[in-house]
Amino acid sequence: MEQYDHPYTGSDKRPTLADSRMGGDVQIPTGWRYKRTKIGPVSLPYYASPEAQLLLVSFVCFLCPGMFNALSVFGGAGLNDDYASTIAFCATYAALAVVAFFAGAAINALGIRLTICFGSIGYSIFISSIFCYSKTQNLGYVKFASVLLGCCAGVLWAAQGAIIMSYPQEHLKGRFLAWFWTIFNLGGVVGSLVELGLNSKNNSAGKGVSDGTYVAFLLLTFSGACLSWTFLDSKHIVRRDGSRVILMRQPTWKSELLGLWQTLATDPYIIFLFPMFFASNFFYTYHYNDFNFDRFDPRTRALNSTLYWLAQMIGALIFGFALDLSNIRRTTRAKAAWIAMFALTFAIWGGGYVFQRSFTRETKEPGYDWNSAGYTGPMFLYMAYGFYDAAWQVTVYWFMGAITNNGRKLANFAGFYKGIQSAGAAIIWRADGLGAPYMSIFVACWALLAGSLLIALPVMIWKIKDTVPVEEDLKFTDELMEDVMPSHFYDYSVEQK
Template sequence: MSLKAKLRLSNPWTQNFISGIILAMTVGIYLAILGLGAGGAQPSSAHVTTTAYATLYAVFTFTGFFGGSIMNTIGPRLTMALGTAGYSMFVGGLWYFDLSGHSWFALLGGVILGISAGLLWTVAGYIQFAYAEEKDKGSYIAWQLFLLSVGCALGALVVFLITKDITTLSGVPTSVYVTFIVIMASSLVVSFFCILPSEKIVREDGTRLAHFSATDFRTEIKECLMLLKDIRVVLLIVPMAATEMSSALIPTLTAHAFNLRTRSLSALINWTIQIPATLLFGLVLDNKRYARRIRGTMGLTISFVIVLIGWGLALSFQIKYGIKRDVESPAWDWTSTPYVAYFFVIFFTGIAYAIDQMMVMWVMSSLSNEPKLLARYGGFFKGMLSAGLAIAFGQEAGGVSYLGQTLTQTIMQVVSFPVMFYLVLKYVSDTNYFAEEGVIPPQEIQESAAKGNFGAVQDGATIEDGTDKAVTDFEEVVRN
C-alpha cells in the first residue's frame, strides 16, 4: 500500500499516530514538568504543587470513570478537544504560583485539568484499544506511548538546555512556562481538525470498525457502572492504580535530593529511555511467532523483572544515603558521587514505568473488540491510574515518609503481577475476536469465513470446541 494511502486521515493507524502527537503536546509537556518535581518550582513549594496534583488526580478519577460515556455521546473529536483545554491552564497556574506565591490558580488549574485530562485519555485509550486489530494492539499502544515519551523527552530537553548552568535549588525560568503553554494550546487545533468520528474510520483493506448506533447518556452511565460487575475489570483495579504511581514519587525524590540542573537531567534521562523501551516492548507483545497467551506471559515476565530491579534500587538508594523529608536537602549535583547510583534508579524505574503501563493496557484491550465497550474501558483505565496517583500525591501531601511511600508502591506493583498472570492465562486467547455484536471483521477474516474456514480467525489460530455460539455470532456478522 502506498504511503499516501497509509497516511490518509481515516486510516486507524493514522488516527492513533495523531492521538500520540496530541498526547506528546499535552501530557508529554505536563509530565516533563512533573518529572522536575515541585511542578518546576523551588523544592520549598512542593507542598502546594503536590496538593494541586492530588486534587487533579482525585477529580481525574471521577471524570476518567465516566469519560467513555461522554465520548460515546458526543464523539471522539469534541471529547479530545475538550480534553486538551485544561493543560495550558494548569501550567499557567503553576507559573502564576511560582511568580506570585499565591496558590489559588494552581489549585483551580488542578481541578480543571482533572476534568479535561479524563476526557483526553479516554479518547486516546479508545483509539489504541478499538482501532487496532488483535495482531496490532501491542504496536498501537507502543506508538502512542512512544510519541508521548518523545514529547516528555523534548520537554525535558528544553528545560535542561535552559537550566544546565543553574546549580541552585531554584525553580525553572519564565521562558519554560511560556513555551510549554503555547505548545499545549496548539493541541486544541490539532484535535479539531485531525480527529475523525469513529464511523468514518476505514481499515487498509476497506472494512470499517463496527456498526455504530447512537446511545443516550443515561444508557452510557448505566453501562459504565456495569463495568464494576465484570470480575476481569475489577481484578485490574490494583494493577491500573499501581502502574502510574512512580511518576509522583521518583520526581519527588529527585527534587528533594538534587539541584535544578540535575533534576532537569534526571527528567531527560527518565523520558528518553522510555522511547526505545516502548517500541521494543511492543515488538514482544505483537510477536507473530507466538500465540497471544504466550506473548502476554513473556511480556509480564519481562515487566516483573524490570519492576523488581527498579524499585529495589529506589529502596536501596534511600536507605544508603538517608533520604528523608525531615533531613535538609543535600542539593547534590550530577557531578556528585550519589548521582551515579541514582542514575540507575532513574534508568530502571523509567523503563518499568513504560512497559508496566503497556502491559496493563494490553491485558485490558485483549478483553474485547467492541468499540463502545472499549471506550468505557479506556476511561475506566485512566480513572484508576488517576486514583493511584491521587493516593501517591495524597501520601506526599500528608507527610508520609519517602520510604513508606516507596514500600507502598512496591508492594502494590508486585501484587499486581499474579493478578495479570491469572487474567492472561484464563481470558486471553487467539479465538473469536470478532464475534461481538456489531463488530466488523477485517477483510481477510471475512474471506476466510466465506470459505467456511471459521477457525482461521487470527495468527493461524483455530476456534476451539464448545464455541458454537461465538461461531454463530461471527457468521451472522459476516452475512450482514
C-alpha cells in the first residue's frame, strides 16, 4: 500500500474500511503511548487507547464539574441565601451558551489537550469567588469568575462530548457514556459526602455550609486542573482494532467556522434534537434551588445531594449498557430508549407535581430534616429526579453518537449541545432570580421535556441506522476540504476490502 500523510486520520496509510470500523487488521503503533501493562491477569489499556483517555476525562470531570455540581445541588452554592448563586449561575450559563456553540471549532483547531487544560481552570476560581463572597460580599469577583467559568466549561464539555462520542467503536458508545457518567457523578457523590461530613450537625435555620467545605472543594478542583495536562490529542488515539478517530489534520480557523455551518447544512435534522438540548439543563434550577434548597435544612440537603448523584450513577449504568445490547438492532434500541424516556417523563414528573402542590415560594413553614415525619417520600422523589437526569443525558449523547462517527462533526454536535443546553439554563436561572412561581417553573420543565421528545421522534425513526458507513463519515470532511484547501491536500480513495 502506498505510504503518504493522510489529512483526515493522521495516519501515513490510505484509509480503508478497517481504519474506522471494528474488525480491522491495522497494527497498533509502537512507543510508550501504546505499551501494554499487566497487573497479574489483568491487561490495562495502553495510554493512547480510547479507554485510558475516557478514564482521564472522567476523572477531570469528577474533580472539576463534579465538585461544582455537588455545590450547586446543595442549593445557593452553599451560601445562606440564593441571591449571589442565582446571579452566578445565570452569568455562567449565559457565557457557556455563547462559547460552547463555537467550541467544536476550537477543539478541532487547537486539539483536545489544550482545550481541556483551559476548560478545567475555571472551576477552582469560581469556588474561590463564592468562598470570598461568603466573607466579604464581593459580588464583582463572583460575576467575573462566573463568566470565566462559562468560557472554560464551554470548551471542556464540548471536548468531553467529542471524546465519548467519537473515540469508542460503534458497539461500545453506550458503555463509554455509562462509564463516563458514573465516574463523573461519583464526583458529585464525593463532594456531597464532604458536605454531609462537615455539616452533619447543621440542622439550624441557617442554610450556609462550613468554611472547610469550600477549602476542600478548592483543593479538589485544582487537582482536576492539574490532571488535565496528562491528556493526549486525538491524532495519537488508536483503538484496539488499530482504527483511528476520523478528523482533519491541521485544520484552519476558516475551515472550522465553515464546518459549523456545513454541519447544519449537511445534517439539518439535528435541529429536531435542539429542544432536547435546550431541556437537558433546564430542570436543574428547579432541582437545586426550588426543591432541595427551599424545602430542607443543610444536613438533609447534603444527604439528598449524595442520594441524587448515586441515583445518577445507577441511571447512567442502566441506560448506557441497555443502549449497547448487541442482540437488539440499534434502530430498535433507539425507539425503545425514546419510549422509556417518554414514560419516565410522565411517571417521575407526575409524582413531582403532587409534591409541588404542597408548597410555594411564599411558604414560610420550616423545611424537612431527615428526622421529620414525611421525609421519605421527597427523598425518593429527589433520587428519581437524579436517575431521570442521567437517563436523559446518556440518551441524548447516544442519539448524537448513533448519527455519525466523524470526530469533527461530533465535536460540532457537542458544541451545539452544550451551547443550546446552557442557553436554556441561563434563561431559567434568570426567571428563578426574578421570583417566578415554583409551579410555573415546574410546569415549564415538564412541558419542555415532553414536548422535546415529541419533536425528536422523527430522528429516532428515520435517521438513526444500524451502522454508519465509513464513506458517509469521510464525505463530510471531504466536502469541507474542497471549500477551503487545494485539491492535493485531500486527494485520497477509500479502498474496498
